[in-house]
Amino acid sequence: MACAQSLLSRLNRNCAHLMNEREEVLQLMKKTFLRVAPRDQASSVRRFFAEATIAAGLLGLDGDPGTPLARGLAIGVADDDPVFGPVFRLRDRLGDRELEEAWQIQAVRWGFLGHPSEPKALLRLHVIADLRPPTASRKAWLQRISRALLLDPFLLEGSLLRRFNEPGCLIWLIPESVATREAARRGRGSMFDVLSYCLPVGVITDSPASAVEQALSFVAGHR
DSSP: OHHHHHHHHHHHHHHHHHHHHHHHHHHHHHHHHHHHSOGGGHHHHHHHHTTEEEOOOEEEEEOOTTSTTSEEEEEEEOTTOTTHHHHHHHHTTOOHHHHHHHEEEEEEEEEEEEOSSSSOEEEEEEEEEEEOOOOSSSSOOOEEEEEEEEEOGGGSOHHHHGGGGSTTOEEEEEEHHHHHHHHHHHSSEEHHHHGGGOEEEEEOOSSOOHHHHHHHHHHHHTO
8 A cells, every 4th residue: 555655646746847837838838938028919929828728739539430539639738737637537527418408518718829030839729618517417517618728839749730721530539648548659649548548629620720820830930
């Protein structure tokens, strides 16, 4: 028991260290963009970083060609994220139909921020959802989930980034541990192996997100 407690203690310390490290990087990014922002745009930069965390990369998901689950893209989220972490843990206990009733996407908003003189940029995906966990009570408790995920387009494969503008592509949120395990096992994830861990965000429509186009153009212009 003492060994198990010692291991758990070390794991908790590692998680806390990673969380602090992500927060430090986030604050450094914010300061970098605020330094170069015109005074009248400083408030926009602060809003860009509001409710935000650094995403843990992208995982391309492939299903059966010609079906609604043919193509997907999962955005990695830290397992210990204070907003999405509890929702992932609830997801583990829910079947697909229960999840559909409990997790309702209300809005998905895109944003892009590029440095005026250096190859630095961020793509922002803001997810707003209502969470209504299953309960025996008729008046189920409702929680509004609001979290923005920041992606560095210079660290992403262009083919994956372009999926954000691919009509019919399904967007998901995936725990970082699951994404890492799947990427190591297959290189590119199989949709059917990971969906039971994921939270659905939506499907890409025929209207491409201008923020994604900006990110692709910005990266291309600095290479």
